[in-house]
Amino acid sequence: MDRFLKNFILFLGFTGIGYCLILCVWSYLIPFDALKKNMNYRVGSYGHMHTRMKEVRQVKEIDVLILGSSHAYRGFDPRIFRESGIEIFNMGSSNQTPKQALSLLKTYIDRLNPQLVIYEVYPGIFQHDGVESSLDIIANEPLNWRTIDMALTVNHLKTYNTLIFDVFVESLGLYDSYQEPLTRGDDLYVSGGYVEKSDNYTRQQTRREKSSWKLRQDQLNLLSDISDFVEMKNIDFLMIQSPVDSINFRSIRNQEEIDKVFESEGDYINLNNLMNLSYPEDLYDLHHLRQSGVDKFNRLLISVLEERGFLK
Numbered sequence: 001m002d003r004f005l006k007n008f009i010l011f012l013g014f015t016g017i018g019y020c021l022i023l024c025v026w027s028y029l030i031p032f033d034a035l036k037k038n039m040n041y042r043v044g045s046y047g048h049m050h051t052r053m054k055e056v057r058q059v060k061e062i063d064v065l066i067l068g069s070s071h072a073y074r075g076f077d078p079r080i081f082r083e084s085g086i087e088i089f090n091m092g093s094s095n096q097t098p099k100q101a102l103s104l105l106k107t108y109i110d111r112l113n114p115q116l117v118i119y120e121v122y123p124g125i126f127q128h129d130g131v132e133s134s135l136d137i138i139a140n141e142p143l144n145w146r147t148i149d150m151a152l153t154v155n156h157l158k159t160y161n162t163l164i165f166d167v168f169v170e171s172l173g174l175y176d177s178y179q180e181p182l183t184r185g186d187d188l189y190v191s192g193g194y195v196e197k198s199d200n201y202t203r204q205q206t207r208r209e210k211s212s213w214k215l216r217q218d219q220l221n222l223l224s225d226i227s228d229f230v231e232m233k234n235i236d237f238l239m240i241q242s243p244v245d246s247i248n249f250r251s252i253r254n255q256e257e258i259d260k261v262f263e264s265e266g267d268y269i270n271l272n273n274l275m276n277l278s279y280p281e282d283l284y285d286l287h288h289l290r291q292s293g294v295d296k297f298n299r300l301l302i303s304v305l306e307e308r309g310f311l312k
Contacts, residue, residue, distance in 0.1 A: 078192030
């Protein structure tokens with residue numbers, strides 16, 4: 001029995017090593033994504049995450065740290081805040097859920113030392129499992145224990161495979177010299193973590209029928225963890241819901257219920273209740289702002305933050 005157990009353990013060890021080797025070689029040499037359905041490793045992917053993570057490691061002492069999904073990195077423009085003497089850094093990422101936000105927060109909050117953390121809480125993100133955003137961070141953030149912990153929390157085969165491949169890539173320095181272009185298609189990266197969409201771009205969409213949000217409890221639990229962690233650091237924490245197309249916003253049946261959920265977690269402002277924006281004039285799709293919408297949103301937000309004492 002002891003011999004069998006020993007051989008079984010050795011078998012598992014060799015199998016694990018073999019799996020990792022085959023995974024890394026296959027992922028590196030095979031160019032076809034169709035053959036890598038459980039692997040998604042993209043350095044410099046959509047949203048300029050690589051450039052954002054590279055820049056944040058050079059930044060210290062800001063006033064406001066922004067977290068959230070694309071509504072964050074496409075919605076909070078450092079240039080507008082700077083006009084009011086406020087230094088922000090936007091650490092949003094595509095489809096970022098509380099799982100990824102907490103990992104980034106723990107990694108960088110001491111370095112950035114903000115007086116306020118703003119988390120953009122678009123309800124649709126709380127319906128996601130966080131896999132897509134975790135892959136984005138694994139590929140574009142230097143490997144650290146918090147990234148590993150995030151991957152374990154997400155607990156998905158694609159995330160584990162991407163993490164294994166990242167160890168291979170970083171060990172060999174395969175992307176050490178990579179420079180992401182600041183302009184990619186209709187997107188322009190602006191220092192401070194913001195991505196500006198070209199005013200010429202419009203994504204054709206039709207307003208949906210009445211619907212409801214259904215938030216995942218595991219994501220709400222992690223939102224509580226974020227609030228507790230920021231409070232422990234003696235830093236103000238504010239949840240913001242950015243403005244979307246006003247007609248589309250009013251089509252959500254349970255929006256009042258969603259507002260109460262976020263209000264139960266701490267300070268919260270839904271900007272949709274304070275302003276009316278319209279697609280396609282102010283947004284390039286039904287929930288992402290074009291620059292004119294960002295301008296209106298940011299200026300109103302700054303005045304609200306000052307009025308409510310969040311900016312000292």
